[in-house]
Amino acid sequence: MEEKILVEAINLKKYFKVGASQLHAVDGINFRIRQGTTLGVVGESGCGKSTLGRVLLRLYDVTDGKILYDGADITHIGPKELKKVRAHMQMIFQDPSGSLDPRKSVKELIGEPLKIYRACPTKAAYEERIARIMDTVGLDMRYADSFSHELDGGRRQRIGIGRALAMDPDFIVCDEPVSALDVSIQAQILNLLMDLQDEKRLTYVFITHDLSVVKHISHEIMVMYLGQCVEYAKTADLFANPMHPYTQGLLAAVPIPSLWARKLSAQVMRGELTSPVDPAPGCRFAARCPYATEACRGRDIPSKEVEPGHYVSCTCI
Template sequence: MSEKVLIEVNNLKKYFKTSKGMLHAVDGINFRVKKGTTLGVVGESGCGKSTLGRTLLHLHEATDGQIIYDGQDITKYNPDKLKEIRKKMQMIFQDPSASLDPRMSVRDLIGEPLKVYKVCRTKEEYNEKVLEIMDTVGLSKRYADSYSHELDGGRRQRIGIGRALAMDPEFIVCDEPVSALDVSIQAQVLNLLMDLQEEKELTYIFITHDLSVVKHISHEIAVMYLGQCVEYAVTKDLFGTPLHPYTKGLLDAVPVPKLTAKKLQTEVMRGELTSPIEPKAGCRFAARCPKARECCTGKDIPLREIEPGHFVACTLYE
């Protein structure tokens, strides 16, 4: 595993203007990802995970902060510079049915980046490269002239992965790439992603709400809540000793067998969500936190390193 930091994010913000005010979708995120590793990003739906991933790739323009890729600050890159950097930064989308053009064949879907960047000089070279990518992601060559809607979900997601690999990238944002798949196909796609990472030294940001998936694939995990990172740690430390009450709530929100009950019971987080529109200073989880105190409101609560490599934003550790 390399010690080189491939991507670094400093105080990254992305706000959206609404009729009720500014929605703070991503609000002051900081992290580093080493080359060849995976950062898992977890949290409930609506916490800003996908917006974070899209902002990193400039599918959304950042409101503030820095995105440093391979030592270059790419935050304010113009379209021409972005076109070049996107050869090395790609994305696998959540729903292959929505992200793949049903009018294009598998060959054209995977080969589209090759045409955009004019990589291949001849049609024969183009076809050879596409078939090579299909073999890499485990797609039979007989599907080259098929259409995505003719294939099952697992094969469609392999098309999406193949398209992301076409330009031999270094960094890929995986935006819930297995959430639309059944469990057996999930395992196949996850194993494929990990094999590709080992073979090509790929760096991933893996966005998901599934804790069992992120535990399986990630080296480090960032827990997001309403646009902010509330805990950041090495995977084994986060699952072994979660520190933030929200992280503990996520890990507890699974069926837990009770010795005195005949049925499984579920631990549920209660309380109302704080609005992400013009939020007040303080812990945004305080309204749902069983350990909330008066000091949790009225001031910003930054991430603090409580143990080596284990950061948490919570007044319990001040």
């Protein structure tokens, strides 16, 4: 039996006004995420990954397109309905130090969503729920009355994960949750997220620029470049057969920690990034692509399915 589609984006767009112009942060994104799976979103800084995550949770209003959650259109619902939906949709932010109130204890930080939604009828139930969440994310109860700035980065990120889990959500946007952590702590947090997914059938959008991380945790991967999806495929297919020149360049730049491994690719991506402010029609990677022709300019390049489940936006394919 096929898993149901929990989250769907249809021609999703988010533009920001820049004077008389518009910055195309997210421009025509389409995808479906099956319940209990992870969609990895990768790309360079400034490609629109984090904006996409915030749009999915309606932290930013949509410029155009639709967001479907569990089959329901949540694109333009009002504050009352949105509050109900947000109990099931949460976010883990990149910088735990910046996303946690330094004046509140660990217990207060994790329990804040429970108070907002009045999820616990008694103080005893509230305390028991917090203890259970802290145990789930691997935080010892002796830290309950500590402040976040007194703890290390790994424990601070566990607080962020605990807050996200407080209301037992179905869908979590993970915005580079391990990029600020040491490698050993990264592995602990990634394994925790994967264990929680198996246990609670959580659905993730995992935003990162680290290809080794996204390979480890994702079922499918979307590669973004300047607001657009240039390639979308199952994780194994993307790493085995990257088709878009930008994806190939990203993978070729990944260093291999071995004395006998191949050297880094000599085909370094060169050239200036195209401005995302009122971009001209055409492939936005054309200015840096060694295979670009006139066919790549002057018209938008549609995404086509070159293999089952493998989509690429490129005239060379």
